[in-house]
Amino acid sequence: MIRLVNINKRYGDLSAVDNISLEIPSHTIFGIIGKSGAGKSTLVRLVSLLERVDSGEIYYGNTRVDTLSGKALRDQHKKIGMIFQSFNLFASRTAAGNIAYPLEISGMPRQKIAGKVEEMLALVGLEGRGGARISTLSGGQKQRVAIARALAVSPDILFCDEATSALDPQTTRSILELLKQLQKDMNLSVVMITHQMEVVRDCCQHVAVIDNGAVAEMGTVHELFSAPKTAVTKDFLMHINPLNPEDMQLIRSSQNGGTYTLRFTGEPTSEPVLSRISHDYGIEFNIRAGGTQKVGATVVGVLFVDIRGSSEDMQRAFAYLNQHGIKVEETQL
Template sequence: MEIKIANLGRSYVQDDKTVEAVKDVSIEIPSNTIYGIIGKSGAGKSTLVRLISLLEKPDSGEIYYDRKRVDNLSKKDLILQHRRIGMIFQNFNLFYSRTAAKNIAYPLEICHVAEKDIKKRVKELLELVGLADRADAPISTLSGGQKQRVAIARALANNPDILFCDEATSALDPQTTRSILELIRNIQKKMNLTVVMITHQMEVVRDACEYVSVLNNGSVVETGTVKEIFSNPKSEVTKDFLSHLTSNEEEESGKFVRWSDNGGKYIMRFVGDKTGEPVISDVSKKFDVEINILAGGIQRLREQDDVGTLVVDITGSESEVSRALEYVKEKGVIVELADGNDSKVHSDSATSSALN
């Protein structure tokens, strides 16, 4: 299901002051994709997801599901629409008085589905999330990852068109997070779902999403494919997210490292095939410059081109350095100028943190 939000706004009164949680936000989320919305604490993510999922009404703007406006539905139609939406939360929101199977059965019970059909559907979902042998387990006996798997199964009980994940992996350790993201990716493909992931973790965007919007102070500051955002970030907040990004699982052995805390005047980003080309070697041969690599590594994007990053110093005459940089850019490498004193990176007029 395609989602479109246009000029969405939502304000609250807090301590006698009006707080604009969401400011004139417009986003188009393609059908059958995993779309990330990332922002720091207080950026407006939770409010935005409550609006898009129809849990709250916006003060202004419009929301469309498959070109049908849904923010102005009647109470009856809103209830029916909610049944086509799945929600996963950070803290699971499970009933501890119920077993795993009974938690999954709950949304089917309130829809008055026949008991035999409930049992069949619950069995299917337990198998789907890898918990076929934990049907009768009390929730208190499950690990965090298992609880989230139950929550995912429950969210899928009524065969929704949209799955919202509100910080769904924030309470999990890195290894469990990767397994949950893999499960969501597999489910999305199998069920042709539109998945919207709300997160403050750039690793989640990298490992799961196809598109992303970056939220800051209630507004969208940047949007695009994950490849576009990783290879050529525009906003300061996006660059700050990227500067604190941890390695992929396969890179944890040390393939992405910084071996010197001093220097680093330039940041170079290599996309796709460029990550395997000897651009740096060519520069050293063609121009009278010396290149000192201070940090480097590759971020592997899901089903997209890899993005390699190098933090370097280039020494030589001003003219030779300039010619060398132009050559690198002609080869399709994105170059950002960094300030070596405070590790802040400048791309044209924008600023970001250098790779740590």
């Protein structure tokens, strides 16, 4: 487990990370999501020990690591893998040469490096491409080389900083599936920094939403999709883009949001609940938009609606919806 205790980082008058406390479970994929400038990239640089905190504490397991320096810090860095949006590959080296680089600087005997490189190429689905120049590879292939390079030294933790932002949706899906399989096979702890809620939905088990340098909300991915609490999380969910159209079906009859948002998960997604309460309570509905999407193995639904009826009938209808697992939110206009 990675544990952050009241960490802070300032750049002049800017508070990039503001008193964040957070626990990242071991052997899972943990998402950190935020808009541009929210502080998520600064946070990952602190957690990965690339920068020092101004104050606060960082623990890997029971070991405090933010105070490490010299050889102890270098040794800890060897247990950390990093992949980036821009790949950060050496253009002067082949795919195999890039993967070999961390093995060379770690002191692995030369005769063992070739075998390890071939093993890593196979692991990321690039068998036979070791001799390829970086300039000849597609974006997805470059990211696979970057993943292989990051994992070559068998790190305990893999940090992914906007690792799919430069890729098209189909390639993004393939990279996310690869990361999920590698996490499972290698029992890794993966921390994924992104501004794409669809990446969180399709890859992560837990997530923290960062806003203005602080944690706005955190929980399981299912919790955030089925019952978001903060305006920033709801805004992310409003603008999500499907990586696989089959996993998200949204029908919109109006660009205007409704006066109420209904969120539901599991069984209610296939039940005619609105028809029932319209009949039983005399409520009128105007559905502005709605749809379902898969979050892990669960289907989560959302409807943006206008609701009309007497105050008493509406309260009775809302109580019925809540009793049947459908959360009702009044839209903040």
